[in-house]
Amino acid sequence: MDEKIILKDDLLRICGDVIDKGHILLCPVMNEYSIVKDFSRIKLDASALPAGTSFKCYVFPKTEPVLYYKRSKSDVQLIDVNIDRKNIVILGAKPCDANSLNIMKHLFNWDYSDEFFNLREKNFIIIGLMCSHYDEYCFCTSVDSSPVSEKGSDIFLIPVDENKFAMRIITEKGSEFISPYAEYLKTGDENISKQITENVKLPKVAFDSNEVYEWLGENFESPKWEGIGNLCLSCAKCAFVCPVCHCFDIVDEDYSYTEGRRMKNWDGCQFGNFTMHASGHNPRDIQSKRYRQRVNHKFRYYVDKFGEILCTGCGRCSRGCPVSIDIKEIVSNCKD
């Protein structure tokens, strides 16, 4: 592993250069990953909780056109979409967010490649930041990750002291990105950063994902779902703040009598009409079935299909749930 030391000021200088080059710089600022133009706003706080929303919307936007159409009397003309191929640098990605693209990648490339996702993902450079704080909703350690996990990051930062970071260059992409800035990098000592990461307090492992997988397989019909279904109010907040939830809807929108576009919009499996057939029949007609689908999709179906859990353990869904339904609690207590 290639380990360097970089001063915080130098890192900010690199950010300034990134902005000058016309790339997009994303940073967790105020509870969301926002585009930073003024790099004095960058905090790089390892002890912050995950931002309210992940950076999913920059690779899988909440709404985006997939094609434009023009209609005349009986003819139709289709116009393809151009995707903005700007490089996006994410500075200070939480380890639980950094891995999200790797998890979603399977789905968007399963047989058919979704270039809308891929082209954006290709231009992402993720600079992860070790996480030194967790709350009652964090459970990354239960889903094969950890606050010091480098998974998904191209470059990984470990704060050594207030002004210095240890920088691990993880991927080819990361090394390519950092190579023009070699002058800022000093040789690091792996032992120091290792000592720091080893001393990070880890959230307790709340459940064994293999056991949850087994339990879900045997308990498709369980009274537990009914209880949760009665409490859950069927909004999609959990899905929309989730860094890896990826379900979408496709709708047409006319903006005049002759022109319009086809949109791909976020959609949520907790909505009642998500699976409703045109005939009115609905395979998941009640909330308990929809919640069961959500948990199964995350901890069983996705594992079956792609060998990974569809969850990064960031805890956003539970932290934000209007009725405080805690997915960690549900899966850890599944056997009771």
Next chain:
Amino acid sequence: MNNIYMPHLAEIKEIIDESPDTRTFRLKFKDGDTADRFEFKAGQFAEYSAFGDGESTFCIASSPTRKEFIECSFKVFGKVTQALHRLNRGDTIGIRGPYGNWFPLDELKGKNLLFIAGGIGIAPVRCVIDNVLDLRNDFKDLTIISGARSVSDIIYKQEINVWKDRTDIKTIITVDPGGETPSWDGEVGFVPAILEKTAPSPENTAVILCGPPVMIKLTIPILTNLGFKDEEIFTTLENRMKCGLGKCGRCNIGNVYVCKDGPVFTYAQIKRMPQEF
């Protein structure tokens, strides 16, 4: 960019009013290249667009052996099918596909085939029937049992007449009790009852079964009683779909994505799925 959501354009060459609420479009791709390259197998589906209203999922109802046109049949239910119903001959629609798996006709060669269909469920079955008829020598006895709510609801009347005229297929058409007219010369009764009465032999026979959920639910026990094996009963599942590509996340039953792992399943496979239809 390789845009997987981009449909091919096709012209509506002919519209056949099958019943008061069901229509068949005979479609031809506008681009000759696409027409040559568009290969599909019996049982696969496509996404049809009415631009301005969206996409809807139906099977391809014509046989892959008849390349002149692509046909699809739809019943007016929701927003998109209503919009498609408003289109006229010469209008343009979009087609994305073909998607999904197919009936394993290669494996079924040398067998007797029993086709059972109800309502609009005859669309995928018709695709297989025509396909099999074009390869008639590869298969043994063919039996069709098809039901509709009433005489006016019977779709594919033209095709049915062709099948009836042939001596190498046994064609039984039935309408639900009360749906017959004075001049109706076919059977009267629900599909499961007619099947029981006909009592086809399960010997070396595969079943292709498509129809509304309640019909399938009632037909399967009768097939089992007659001695048909779960592995020999092929059916299609329909779920709401948006992408057809295994991405949008709504058609799954357990870990099975109907759009990619289906829509064709054997009853043995369906039995293993979580009961969430």
Next chain:
Amino acid sequence: MKELREHAKELLEKGEVSAVIGYSQVSEKRTKPIIVTDPQDTDQLVFNEYCLNNLAVYLTKARIKVSCRTKDKTLKLAVTAKPCDVHSVVALIQENQIHREDIHIISFNCHGVAKDFGFEFSGDNIASKCINCETHKPLYFDKIFGEEKETPKASDDAMERIQEIERMSHQERFEFFKNEFDKCIKCYACRAVCPLCYCQRCITDKTIPRWIESSSHMRGNFAWNIVRAFHLSGRCTGCGECERACPVDIPLSLLNRRMAIKAKKSFSYVSGRSLETPTLVGSFNEKDNDELFM
């Protein structure tokens, strides 16, 4: 707390109610809704300054309503409600969604709640709806608990912001809401937590024709948020749940409170205050102020 639990237990044991909808403690500064049907579980019920949810939202849920129906009679549903949540219950009764005789209201003397879970309850962290609250005692109840306490003093940011927005020019106001609505991701959490958003099928789910574009771009977001504000005009009781639930912090209360102020000024009507008064939208008086007509 003890009295609350005993009362709930008694209700369930005597078979007077089918369920008690209440709060249970999750962590020190967080509670969650709980639907208690087993008398043994009543010891989970709590009431404190962290009971933020407006449980009236559960009263119209079909599955919960159905569970009240036994073979020979319909059981009551007991709901734990802060005095301000009682307004929502009243509004639901006014709008004929539930009947007063089917609901057993357990309420409290209230001195405010925290602005969100995890915040220490104090003048700095009091929910904005509590600051100028006039109903510390519920207007309607079947059982009341809790002692009367002073509400911590605080300044009403929301009121100041409303005034600030009033002072803006048309263009500025439009820009302000444009920026706010731009954030909307259409998760419909605002709709889900709202006790008065009880429509079986929301207008935004209707596709033939599609009245509100489902995409969360500017046009779709404006359509949704404005239509919702209109639908709640003269109906919203100001519980503030929509704003609390919003994952992108759109100040929805500003809109709803503005509409409520308008309703009060124009028609002297405040939603959810009286079982005897007909609803504002559902009643007509020839002396009604007509300045709102365009």
